[in-house]
Amino acid sequence: MTQRKNVPWEMIEEILSRVPPKALVRFRAVSKQWNALFDDKAFMNNHKMTFRFILVTKRKIYSVSIDPVVVVRELPLGTPGLRSYPLKFESLVDCNDLLLCRKERGAVVWNPWLGQSRWIGSNVTDSHMEFDGIVCDNKKYKMVVFSYTYDYSDEIWTTYDFSLDVWIDYNSTTSHGSENDVSVETAVSLNGTLYWVCFSNKTDPLCYDISKFNFSSEELENFCNLPCGRNHDADALVLRVFREDRFSLLKQCIVTKKIDIWVTKDKINSEDGSNVGWMNYMSFSSPNLPALVETVRFSQPSYFIEGKRLAVCSCDNNGQAWIYLLEDDKLISKTCLDDVVSRWPLHCTFVPSLVQVPARDERKKLVQLQV
Incomplete structure (x- = not known):
């Protein structure tokens, strides 16, 4: 035997x-x-x-892996919401396990690693919609959206329940836009909560903080302060998740080109941000650093951190996409993707995951309709 x-x-x-x-x-x-x-x-x-970056042009979608060398691959478009030509993606939001791709009349929720996606149609027709992110509360996935008329006369926070296929509206007392006291930038999702970088339009210099929306009081509340803000309009300032339970913040001064990476010292407790402390994790000040924010469209860079190495994707003033790797206060490599990727792509980071795109629960939907 x-x-x-x-x-x-x-x-x-x-x-x-x-x-x-x-x-x-x-x-x-x-x-x-x-x-x-x-x-x-x-x-x-x-x-x-x-792979760690996603890039989207008018007609194609690419993945970019870093180790051991930079490799660009074209991804198939044979999933719902990704078949139209041109693609007409207006933004990409990394929600950690999933991607949120905003389009004119809705959004595509997508896991590019699994090749799964789902189209979510908009519930409004006369307003602009900002699809901020996806949160998971007790294994229930919800999408958070901010919609407003172009004169900011009507502003609404909305959540979309994936399993029930329903929208819930909340009144808004705080704006996403620049016409009001507080401006809100792209959100990050951490442990089932969405956080935004916010700044007041009526302070000089601008006062930056991290805020979260309280759906009980229907207000955007201050969570904690940032360790720094922009000194110039074209400075890079990007909030990300660090080690799955903390924040990281990338700042680059457009004048000096110096790059600072700040991280929170401890795990983030979504209930209390009063004790959040920051430390300078990495700094890069060598003379050959690239400008991570081009001065044509002022799009922010995408980045991730591995150990003491920083990987960044950004476009230059000609719209060419670049991958930069930095370590030990040096730019150790730069790769232009112009031979493969056409100019002015949308780009974002993506952490590979086996989280499947949430589907509608037909049984719950039927019960809800009967009630």
């Missing part, structure tokens, strides 16, 4: 790192150990098919 030998766990991990992502979803049921592995961000980052 042949004796069965156990395969070393390291070998199993190596094999699974080569398995296509769609198959990994089915393998979750194999064992608790396998299921835990697929939730490990280190495993996802080491997967042979992983």
